[in-house]
Amino acid sequence: MDLDLTLIDRRVERLLAPYAGKAAPGMTIGVVRGGELVVHRSAGLASIEHGVPIGPATTFRIASVSKQFTCAAILMLAREGKIDIEANARTYLPELPDTGAVVTVAHLMHNVSGIRDMLEIMRQGGADLGVPVRPEDLLEGVCRQRGLNFAPGTRYLYSNSNFMLLGRIAERVSGQPLAAFLEQRIFAPLGMNATRMTESVHLAVPNLATGYFPAAEGFMRAPHAFPLHGEGGLVSSVQDLALWDRNLTTGRVGGDWLATELTRPAPFPDGAPNIYARGLILRPYRGVETVSHGGLWPGYKTEFLRVPSRGVTVIAIANHGGLNPNLLAHRALDAVLEGLPGIHPLPALPPKRELEKLAGRYFDEESASTVDIGLTPEGVPTFATNGMVVEAEGLADGRLTSPRSSSLFTVRPLGPDRIEVEQDAGHRRIWRRVAGGAALPEGLAATYFSEEMAARWTIAPEGDRLRCRVAGPVTHGGPWDVEGIEGDILRIHVPGTLYQAWLDARVLRAADGAITGLLVNGGRARQVRYRRV
Structure with a gap:
């Protein structure tokens, strides 16, 4: 594909212009063509405190972009006959609960397991990402569950639990830490010298940009204290991710089959497609098929966006929690695709x-x-x-x-x-x-308990409204505002590090109308029962 690289470089420069020359965090964008990093520009500071600009060697927490590497480890072990991806995940992790349904290793990779998200499990116990927890707290949270979001294989719902468990399966089978496996089998052979798994967010990492959030006056360091694993533990750079992108074409590590298996779709039983392959998302964009994944962690955002049919990849990473690398990566891709045959215009929005x-x-x-x-x-x-x-x-x-x-x-x-x-x-x-603004159900004030979340919620009057305070397995949380939606439907507001979350809840009643509990839905943890105590 013939590209005007000067034009692409100028377009990327323009995308980054609003963040250049300021005492603020920023972003880096790379464009890969035919396996070569042909455009790479950065703007903003890796460290506001020390005035260090983002540069070619700057590394970032790439969060969920890590998931494809965890899946690659599983597929490599499966290729060697050490893992059966169609086997029950409890074959390798017998401590997982028996929910009455078989969750396979493949279900985990395709995000169709129905296992509730461990971050949401912790959130319902009052622990946001800034609260220090242990790896065993996250695993114990998953193992407490006796229900699933849905029957395995029937629906898609993103869950970080799936990839934490995949990382642990890789460790059990290989007999070595996931960090060591990835370093020896993928990073070192590909020359990805800046990439490493850092399970502790407190570990000092060379050239690592600090993550920031916008604040009332300037910026604040983004708080984060959760341990990281197969779901999002990698630190990397644009240069290193470009090397990985090249490998997905050349097959130097893993062979030609690896990219095929990572992007293998798994349609639902009714024939509907599942956008989630194995640590990568398959989506059409302007008439071409893209293979991508984003990453989100306090103060860090990443977009890894490939168009294999055109031999082009865009990598965008920010240490500014208020920026949108996903959008800017697509705008950079637009600059590459514009004017090429077969490229569709973006449909216009309604007036x-x-x-x-x-x-x-x-x-x-x-x-x-x-x-x-x-x-x-x-x-x-x-x-x-x-x-x-x-x-x-x-x-x-x-x-x-x-x-x-x-x-x-x-x-x-x-x-x-x-x-x-x-x-x-x-x-x-x-x-x-x-309409919103509905009155809350009478008799709602009470204490509610969920065995699966190990969380005790106390809803009581505070000032002129009802609020919820939480006693969870590792910390206390709240007060959370409780808002009426309609009838027995509530919204419970849960302030968070990444965004201001809410939980949808339905009041449960006995035959005589007395309130017996709550049925709670989060974005990635559904149908959680809290009984009134």
Whole structure:
């Protein structure tokens, strides 16, 4: 493919211009063509305190971009006959709970296991990412679960638990720490000398940029204290990820089969596609198929975006929690694709006046889930589910979708008060508008306990409202505001490091109408029962 590299370089420079020359964190963007890093520009500071700029050798926490490497380790061990990916995961981790359903190693890799997300398990116990916890706390949280989000293989839901467990399986089978396996089998052979697994976020790492959040006055260091493993423990750089990208084409490590197996899809039983392959997401963009994954950790954001058919990859990494590397990576990709044959234009959004009518809060009766649809000052629609906000884009058929999210959420307006929502596995439901500001159910104030979360919630009056205080397995949390949605449906607001999350909850009642508990849904931990005590 013939590219005007000077033009691409200037486009990338323009994308980074707002962050250049400031005493602020920033971003780095690399464009790879034919396995070579042909454009690499950076803007902003790796360390505000020391005035160190982001440069070619700067490393970052790449968070969930690590997942493809964990899957590569599993696939390499399977190739050697040491792991059967269709086997029950309890074959290798017998401490996992017996939920009555078989969860295979393949289910873990494709994010279809139904296992609840360990970060959400900890959140419901009051522990946000800034609270120090141990690796065993995370594993124990998963092992306490007696229910799943859904029957394995039937739905897709992103869960960090899957990849923490995959990392532990790799360790059990190989007989060495995951960090050592990856270093010996992948990083060293490929010359990825800046890449390493750092399970402790307190470990000093050469050239590591500090992660920051915007603050009322300037920036603050992003707090993070959770240990990291197969779900997100890597530190890397644009240069090193470019070497990995080349390997996915050359097969120097693992062979030609590795990229094929990492990107092998697993359709659902009803034939609907699953966007999640093995640590990588498969999505169409402007008429080409992309293979990608993002990473999100306090103060760090990453986007690893490949277009194998065009031999192009864009890598964007930020140490500024307020930036959007995913969006900027796609804008850099636009610069590469523009004018090439077979490239489709991005569908236009509906007029702003129509989007303003769509804005509001909607509710799904079946799942007791809510979504807030909003509009940015620039007129871009947003979807907020359980507090996570993503910008939407238009589809050719007039629907709106979340194209750069780990979840699937597509909306078709059906009039002033209803929308059709399509989620994973082709699951469609009609959601209706709710006004919000509803009164809370009488008798809600009480203490509730979940054995699976090992969390005790006490809802009681504080000032002029009800608030929830939490006693969890490792810490105490709250107070969390409790908001009425409609009837017996509640929203419990859980302030967090990454975003202001919320939990959707339905009040459970006995035959006589007395409140007996709560059924709680988070974004990645669903149908959790809290009994009134």
